[in-house]
Amino acid sequence: MSTSTVSSNSFGSSHQNFVAHGVLVAGMGVVALTALVVLFGLYNAFAHPLRQYPGPLLWKAFRFPYVVAIHSGDIHLRLKDFHDKYGPIVRIAPNELSYADAAAHQDIYHNRPGHLPFERNRTWFKKMSPDEPHSLMGYDEEAHARQRRAFANSFSDKSLRDQSPAIESYVDLFINQLKERTSGRHWSKQPIDLMQWFVFLMFDISADLSFGESFGSLNAGKPHPWVEIAQDFGKGLSLVASVNLYSPVDKLLRYVIPKHILQRQLDHRAMSAAYAKKRLAMGVNRPDWVSPAKKYDNAKDALSESEWALNMSILIFAGAETTSSALTAIVRYLAQNRGALHRVTEEVRSTFESEIDIKVASVGKLPYLNAVINESLRIAPPAVIAVPRIVPKGGATVCGQWVPGGIYVAYNQFSSNRQNHNFHLPNTFLPERFLDSDSTDNLASSQPFLTGRHTCIGKKLAWAELRLTLARLLYAFDVSLADDGDRWDWGQQNTYILWDKRPLNVILRRRAP
Numbered sequence: 001m002s003t004s005t006v007s008s009n010s011f012g013s014s015h016q017n018f019v020a021h022g023v024l025v026a027g028m029g030v031v032a033l034t035a036l037v038v039l040f041g042l043y044n045a046f047a048h049p050l051r052q053y054p055g056p057l058l059w060k061a062f063r064f065p066y067v068v069a070i071h072s073g074d075i076h077l078r079l080k081d082f083h084d085k086y087g088p089i090v091r092i093a094p095n096e097l098s099y100a101d102a103a104a105h106q107d108i109y110h111n112r113p114g115h116l117p118f119e120r121n122r123t124w125f126k127k128m129s130p131d132e133p134h135s136l137m138g139y140d141e142e143a144h145a146r147q148r149r150a151f152a153n154s155f156s157d158k159s160l161r162d163q164s165p166a167i168e169s170y171v172d173l174f175i176n177q178l179k180e181r182t183s184g185r186h187w188s189k190q191p192i193d194l195m196q197w198f199v200f201l202m203f204d205i206s207a208d209l210s211f212g213e214s215f216g217s218l219n220a221g222k223p224h225p226w227v228e229i230a231q232d233f234g235k236g237l238s239l240v241a242s243v244n245l246y247s248p249v250d251k252l253l254r255y256v257i258p259k260h261i262l263q264r265q266l267d268h269r270a271m272s273a274a275y276a277k278k279r280l281a282m283g284v285n286r287p288d289w290v291s292p293a294k295k296y297d298n299a300k301d302a303l304s305e306s307e308w309a310l311n312m313s314i315l316i317f318a319g320a321e322t323t324s325s326a327l328t329a330i331v332r333y334l335a336q337n338r339g340a341l342h343r344v345t346e347e348v349r350s351t352f353e354s355e356i357d358i359k360v361a362s363v364g365k366l367p368y369l370n371a372v373i374n375e376s377l378r379i380a381p382p383a384v385i386a387v388p389r390i391v392p393k394g395g396a397t398v399c400g401q402w403v404p405g406g407i408y409v410a411y412n413q414f415s416s417n418r419q420n421h422n423f424h425l426p427n428t429f430l431p432e433r434f435l436d437s438d439s440t441d442n443l444a445s446s447q448p449f450l451t452g453r454h455t456c457i458g459k460k461l462a463w464a465e466l467r468l469t470l471a472r473l474l475y476a477f478d479v480s481l482a483d484d485g486d487r488w489d490w491g492q493q494n495t496y497i498l499w500d501k502r503p504l505n506v507i508l509r510r511r512a513p
């Protein structure tokens with residue numbers, strides 16, 4: 001045997017030993033890691049301070065089932081099923097509780113004397129970079145209070161009255177565009193996707209009131225690029241939020257987010273900043289969301305330039321996404337419930353002598369229309385998944401039970417509104433429940449705009465927009481589904497923080513003169 005054969009054999013066997021040793025070490029590593037993960041899960045499920053709260057075992061043990069459901073788009077259905085099974089309080093992650101009990105509103109979202117506030121959880125609206133300012137939607141309570149004081153001026157009763165002519169002119173354009181598509185030689189019973197048209201309308205109004213100019217989607221009959229990108233916001237937010245849930249690994253996981261998605265967000269910010277700069281440079285006084293807040297800002301030096309830019313975009317998105325979602329749900333439920341559609345149409349047509357009489361100021365007191373809107377906001381709340389809050393240091397009681405500090409808590413509207421303990425026939429569209437003074441339903445549990453410190457700043461405006469748009473639409477057109485079989489529960493859609501809205505294809509017939 002030559003020396004070289006001996007040495008190559010001995011090298012071969014020492015190499016094999018080395019590899020075997022490596023495999024053994026790696027194997028032991030995997031076993032140790034698995035044991036750690038199992039122990040972590042067992043601790044979470046059976047020894048954690050939240051162990052007495054009911055919930056599905058895997059969700060109590062680990063965060064990943066929640067993240068998977070967020071990405072699958074069915075988190076709202078999972079939470080609803082859990083509340084059906086476990087009751088009004090469910091543990092949906094090692095450190096998170098979901099509530100379907102109206103008492104949670106007061107405990108979580110309101111200022112309670114002698115209690116620290118429950119701040120917004122930082123995973124949802126975390127800053128993209130350290131120099132990014134806080135916003136109206138952010139978690140910083142001091143910045144929020146300062147900015148809210150400024151913008152409250154833009155959403156007062158007086159401001160709404162001043163803004164009404166602009167809102168009415170956009171609704172006019174919306175109706176005229178629909179009329180053009182349903183009359184004369186164009187009329188061919190072509191279905192119209194009202195979901196898209198509601199998006200055009202609401203984003204055009206919001207852009208005007210924020211950036212000082214319409215996006216022009218109603219005129220063009222297609223979404224402006226700002227709107228197109230914004231329609232993916234929900235998915236982007238879910239992605240970023242679920243990455244942020246794994247702090248401090250989030251810093252690495254961020255690299256997993258596809259570059260083109262991040263780039264689209266950056267492009268969108270740049271586009272918004274340019275619009276905002278242009279609006280502020282106008283220096284005009286116009287009835288919108290900027291001038292009244294600017295007056296306050298000038299007196300108190302309340303907002304920086306970057307806070308302005310961020311908040312303008314937030315207002316557009318928060319105002320347009322939610323209202324277009326609500327309008328789509330309302331018309332879908334009406335089209336699927338001919339009795340309710342007939343009753344509300346009659347109410348509108350018998351109240352107004354002509355279309356031009358339908359104004360923000362005149363459309364407020366139609367009882368059945370109001371009940372229809374309330375019921376749609378209950379069965380299809382635009383803010384389907386709540387932004388969780390953090391229990392302050394030292395802990396607090398929520399719905400009569402102790403919750404340690406640092407735990408995430410949220411009142412999840414979709415789940416709560418679909419519970420038998422809050423509403424009879426919870427999955428049925430019944431506007432009458434909001435008119436029945438003897439109703440046994442817990443009507444106050446439906447709070448689509450939330451309550452407390454962060455209650456929706458645009459609630460009155462939203463109601464005005466919904467009433468006006470619906471009244472104008474129902475006055476002018478007979479509405480029916482393009483395909484009578486296209487009937488389903490709103491909850492069947494995916495949700496990525498917000499609803500991933502499906503088309504609403506309808507046939508619009510000009511009402512008989």
Ligand code: HEM
Pocket residue numbers: 136137148314315316318319320322323326381382383386387448449450453454455456457458459461462
């Ligand atoms: C049907 C329509 C709407 C619904 C259902 C709705 C719902 C909500 C909800 C649930 C919140 C609380 C979010 C949270 O703190 O977790 C909220 C906050 C907010 N909404 Fe709305 N909203 C609607 C329309 C509007 C409109 C028209 C605007 C303004 C243009 C607007 C602007 C805002 C802003 C700025 C906040 C943050 C308020 C704060 O934290 O102080 N929303 N909205």
